[in-house]
Structure formats: C-alpha cells, structure tokens
Amino acid sequence: MKKSNTTAQSPKRAAAREAGPKTIGMDLGDKTSRYCMLGAGGETVSEGSVGTTRKAMTEKFGGLWRCRVAMEVGTHSPWVSRLLSSLGFEVFVANARQVRLISESSRKNDRLDAQLLARLVRVDPQLLRPIRHRSEEAQEDLMTIRVRAALVEARTGLINSARGFAKALGERLPVCDTDSMGVEKLEGLPAALREGLRPLLEQVKSMTEQIQELDSTIEQIARTKYPETELLRQVSGVGTLIALTYVLTVEDRDRFQKSRDVGCYVGLRPKQSESGQSQPQLRITKEGDMYLRKMLVQAAHCILSRRGPDTDLKRWGLKLAERGGKNAKKRAIVAVARKLAVLLHRLWVGGEVYEPLRNSQAAASSKKKKAA
Numbered sequence: 001m002k003k004s005n006t007t008a009q010s011p012k013r014a015a016a017r018e019a020g021p022k023t024i025g026m027d028l029g030d031k032t033s034r035y036c037m038l039g040a041g042g043e044t045v046s047e048g049s050v051g052t053t054r055k056a057m058t059e060k061f062g063g064l065w066r067c068r069v070a071m072e073v074g075t076h077s078p079w080v081s082r083l084l085s086s087l088g089f090e091v092f093v094a095n096a097r098q099v100r101l102i103s104e105s106s107r108k109n110d111r112l113d114a115q116l117l118a119r120l121v122r123v124d125p126q127l128l129r130p131i132r133h134r135s136e137e138a139q140e141d142l143m144t145i146r147v148r149a150a151l152v153e154a155r156t157g158l159i160n161s162a163r164g165f166a167k168a169l170g171e172r173l174p175v176c177d178t179d180s181m182g183v184e185k186l187e188g189l190p191a192a193l194r195e196g197l198r199p200l201l202e203q204v205k206s207m208t209e210q211i212q213e214l215d216s217t218i219e220q221i222a223r224t225k226y227p228e229t230e231l232l233r234q235v236s237g238v239g240t241l242i243a244l245t246y247v248l249t250v251e252d253r254d255r256f257q258k259s260r261d262v263g264c265y266v267g268l269r270p271k272q273s274e275s276g277q278s279q280p281q282l283r284i285t286k287e288g289d290m291y292l293r294k295m296l297v298q299a300a301h302c303i304l305s306r307r308g309p310d311t312d313l314k315r316w317g318l319k320l321a322e323r324g325g326k327n328a329k330k331r332a333i334v335a336v337a338r339k340l341a342v343l344l345h346r347l348w349v350g351g352e353v354y355e356p357l358r359n360s361q362a363a364a365s366s367k368k369k370k371a372a
Helices: 006-019 054-061 077-086 110-123 136-168 191-225 240-250 261-265 290-304 312-321 328-350 358-371
Strands: 023-027 032-038 044-051 068-072 090-094
Touching (some): 023 110, 032 110, 077 090, 077 136, 136 191, 191 240, 240 290, 261 328, 312 328
Antiparallel strands (some): 032 044
16 A cells, blocks of 8 residues: 655645634634634734634634634633643633723724734734633632632622611611521511511521531542642631632642742732832732632731731731821731732742741841840
C-alpha cells in the first residue's frame, strides 16, 4: 500500500492556515453570541452569530485553525472559555471594567463589540486586562458555598419581614439567634398573628435545616478535597467556610508573584488618582470577588472584637482605629481584611505554623538585647 505524501500536503495546509482567521472576538449572549474573525492583516475574514451552546460552539469553531479568542467576562464566559481552550484556542477573557472602549461607547452593539475585542486582542492581549476563570471542579465546589449564601440571604429577608409584620400590629418577635428562629417563637402572640406568620417561620426553619446540611457538606469538601484549608484555619476568625472560599476563589496559590498582590486581587486596595503633587486618599477599588471580600471583612470584625484573642494583627488594627477620625474604625477593618488576605496566602504557600504574636515577641526580645 502506497503511503500518502505528507510533504506535498504541507503547502496546502500552510495556505489554509494563512487564509484562516488569526484572531476572533466574541460578544457572548444568553441565547446567541456574535463573533468577528480577523485575518493576519486585520481584515475581517468572517462575522456572524452562533448559538450559546456547547454543541453550536463546537460545530462552529472546532474545525478552525487554532488562534487567539477574546471575550468579555460574564455568565457564560467560564464554560465557553474552558470549551475553546480544550479545542486548542488561546483564550483571553477581558475584564469588563477595564475595556472602557466597549462599556462607555456611544455606538455599543454586539457586532461592534465583537469587532473591537478581536482588534484589541490582535494588538496586545494585555489591553484587555485578562482574568482567569477557575476550573470546572472548583466552580462546582464553590457553587455549594454560593447556594448556602443565597439561602442565608433569603432566610434573613423572611425573618426581617416577619418582624416587620409583627411590629405593624404592635407586637414583637423575641430576640434570638437566626438559627433558633422557628414557629415556636410565635407563642404568646395573638392567634391571628400566629396564623399569619406561621408560613414564613416554617419556611425559615426549613431553610435553617438546609443551611446546616450544606455546612456539613462544606466541612466534608474541605476535609477530603482541600486539606490546605487547615493551614488557613490557624488564624483566629477564619473558619472552614472562609478558608474554603479563599482556596476555591484563588485556586492556584502560585498565580501571584507576591502575597501582597492578593489584597489587590480581592479589591481591598485603595484607588489611585495621582496627578503631579495631588495624591488624594480614595476608597478601595472593590474589584475582584465580592463574596470573598465580604468574608474577609467579616473575619476582620471578628479579629478586632473584644472576644478575639490577642494577636499581632489585632494590635495593628486597633492602633489604626485609635488614630481617630470619622471612619477610623471602618478603615481599620478594611486594612485588617487586606492584611488577612496576604497572611492567608503566606500560610498557604509556606505551610508554616501560625504564631499569633510572632512580631511582638521578636520586638520584645530585640529590646531586651539592646538594653543588655
């Protein structure tokens, strides 16, 4: 049997490669997505629409020569970027806050957005300030945490509604922990009010049971799949929920060159607007994952509370709060949350045993040596 001559086919393949698109911009939609393909010289090779489904995306782009693809971050960008990456494309997911040419354009439409993304990624992908989506496994595990957060928020809303309805009739529900709120708390209230609030509090009790089940699931996920969370839990105020949220959101501990970069990643860095000698003090950026930032702030509250144990981090935060001013305590909490994010990354990377008063003890010993 005569073997096929691959050498004779290579010029054709090279010509096909030259004729194919070099960059692709995609504007993802809920049902259909717009795409624009550019050639080596920046000319438009093809543009059109494709269904936002795995089957449609695979059929449309599976047979193309592998090239750069740019898309904006959104609901569908995680699975679409993973799908195209598995097909061999070099995928860049644009940070929507950074691409002002798109978000603030006076001629904003899906077709022009796809074209602009393709041209930006053709010139320099870093213009998109690309983000990196987590893996599918991490996304699924993080979904358990987000479902719990949604249930907690819904339960809080129902309890607040029940308390408001009772106050409107001159009655009050007893003060208690959220997990303890249930139908039994209606005792002593008028019969009509009890019957009216019973459906709400029955739903609250059901949500509490579901939240407790999710807590057990989260404990199991952290223990069996992410043992590194034990390193983070050494810090007072950081429990399994915060530790697992941190690990799943960051996912790759080696993605940062310095641990201090984590503070910027979660949006706890102050904004900058310097011009000449003007250096105004601005608020934090609030970029990055909002839920992780919320968890870190909650941990900072716990660290600075009276019940929190004595640590270097607590002493540092209390000194900031003592400076006075209208928002001194709030600024201290944000600063502690930022420093906590850095500390957790250092513990994760180094695998060290956490010493709560390490800096204070080192300073005290150096003073003794100088005095001696």
